[in-house]
Amino acid sequence: MHVYRKIHSMTSPSTATVLIPDKSSNITSLFDLNEVAYSYAGGHSALRNITLRIHPAEKVAILGANGCGKSTLLRLMDGLVFASSGRFSAFGSDITADYLNNEQNSFQFRRRVGYIFQNSEAQLFSSTVREELAFGPMMLGLSRSEVDQRIDDMAKLLHIERLLDRAPFHLSGGEKKKVAIGSSLVVNPEVLLFDEPTNGLDPRSQRWLVELIMMLHSAGKTIITATHDLSIVPEISDRAIVFGEDHGIAAEGHSRDILANLDLLLRVNLIHEHAHRHGSQVHSHAHYHDNAHEHTHDQG
Ligand SMILES: Nc1ncnc2c1ncn2[C@@H]1O[C@H](COP(=O)(O)OP(=O)(O)O)[C@@H](O)[C@H]1O
Ligand SMILES: [Mg+2]
Numbered sequence: 001m002h003v004y005r006k007i008h009s010m011t012s013p014s015t016a017t018v019l020i021p022d023k024s025s026n027i028t029s030l031f032d033l034n035e036v037a038y039s040y041a042g043g044h045s046a047l048r049n050i051t052l053r054i055h056p057a058e059k060v061a062i063l064g065a066n067g068c069g070k071s072t073l074l075r076l077m078d079g080l081v082f083a084s085s086g087r088f089s090a091f092g093s094d095i096t097a098d099y100l101n102n103e104q105n106s107f108q109f110r111r112r113v114g115y116i117f118q119n120s121e122a123q124l125f126s127s128t129v130r131e132e133l134a135f136g137p138m139m140l141g142l143s144r145s146e147v148d149q150r151i152d153d154m155a156k157l158l159h160i161e162r163l164l165d166r167a168p169f170h171l172s173g174g175e176k177k178k179v180a181i182g183s184s185l186v187v188n189p190e191v192l193l194f195d196e197p198t199n200g201l202d203p204r205s206q207r208w209l210v211e212l213i214m215m216l217h218s219a220g221k222t223i224i225t226a227t228h229d230l231s232i233v234p235e236i237s238d239r240a241i242v243f244g245e246d247h248g249i250a251a252e253g254h255s256r257d258i259l260a261n262l263d264l265l266l267r268v269n270l271i272h273e274h275a276h277r278h279g280s281q282v283h284s285h286a287h288y289h290d291n292a293h294e295h296t297h298d299q300g
Contacts, residue, residue, distance in 0.1 A: 029053040030191060030222055031077055036086035038072055046072040048248040050086070052241060054224060056190070059217045061233050061255060062226040064243030065269035070226035071118065073243075074193045077224065078115040079106075111140060114184030118195040120176040124168040129160065129179050132168055136187035154182040158212075174205035181212070192216060194225040198232055210235050228270060233259060244268050 031054040038047040046069045054060060054077075062070045075081045076088055079100050088095050091112065093105070100106045117123045126132040133154050137147040155161045158178045163171065168179050177197070184192065194213065198206040213236045217223050225236045233240060233255050240258040244250035250268050251258060258264065265271040 029055050030091060032087075032089045033076075033083075034087040034089075036076065036083045036088055038069075038076060038081060039084050040072075045247055047076070048246060050249060052249065052252070054191075054222060057217070057220055057222055058239060059213070059223040059237050060225070061237035061240040062224065062243065063228065063230070063233065063240050063258070063268075063270060064226075064250075065228060065245055068243040068245050068268070069247040070228075070243060071195055074115060074195050074224070074226055077191075077193055078113055079109055080115075107139075111187050112189055113191045113193065114187070114189035115193040116177075116181055116184050116195065116197060118197075118199060120173070120180035121169070123180045123183065124176060127167055128165055129168055129171075129182075130164045132179055132183050133164075133186050136183060140187055150186050154186045157185075158182050174201050174208075177201060177205065177209070185216075189221075191222040191224065194223070194227075194236075196227055196229075197225060198227070198229050206232070230259060230265070230270060242268055242270075 031052075033050050033052050036047055036050040037045070039045045048069075050073065062073060064070050072081065076083065077090070079090075079095050082088075082095070082097050090109065093099060095109065100109060124132055126135060130151060133151045134147050137150045142150070151164070155164055158181065160175065160178050160182065163175060163179070168176060171179065197209050197213070201209060210232050213223055213225065223236065225232075227233070227236070237255045240253065240255040241249060242251040242258060242264065245268065251261070251264050262271065266273060
């Protein structure tokens, strides 16, 4: 059982009250994957032989090129798909379809893990932002005044007070992302799974999101972020797990060391090599995909 303490003023003196788990928890690993494989219907392999652990209050990046299995891994960690072979346990219990078919188990698991989809639209279903934020706390059985308090807290934390009576579908991409994050955070999960969170956001929203992730981490949350945006990795993670295009883990280590390993990043298709001609000399260097810049290439 977790003891919850209240953290005030996480971003500014007027900011929301957010409940966070007490770090005195004696669990040593939150998630434990043992030789997990997963194949979609039709036998399409998406995860191969995945063994990894996630510890409380870690911030971890899941890196890899498109199609290597990052989203599938997050879906598995959110109990939306189940290992075809191998074991996934969370908070000390094996997470299987049978386990989550039990309402009590499912309730406990879902309140502890929040998943922010890559595509916020797929996550939003209510007719107003207020209802969207109310859904989780109502499922928890909180009283109307507690639900309202949570909505207020979230709206302040995410600066979306003026959006509360708007329809989520009419919001901008960045606003939808905030509402989707709010609808996950509002039940105060311990673990947050972010899938390509900066994708499709303008630079200011991207910056805001990276800072939010850092703030949530310093408030005690465990943060797992799938991304192929290497520019955000140093801030959103301390540890990086790198997927290869064979859907297995190609490397794991301190984010700084992983980012410095250009051979690895080239091999897993996270960066590419450009050859340039400077006069008569050909020179090649590595590029991050997401930080594309202009080149002039001599044709001669
Ligand atoms: N719903 C699905 N049905 C069948 N195959 C899928 C489905 N979703 C993903 N895949 C396949 O599984 C592999 C891993 O995909 P995904 O987890 O989405 O990778 P990533 O998030 O790293 O881009 C890819 O080969 C992809 O084509
Ligand atoms: Mg993906």
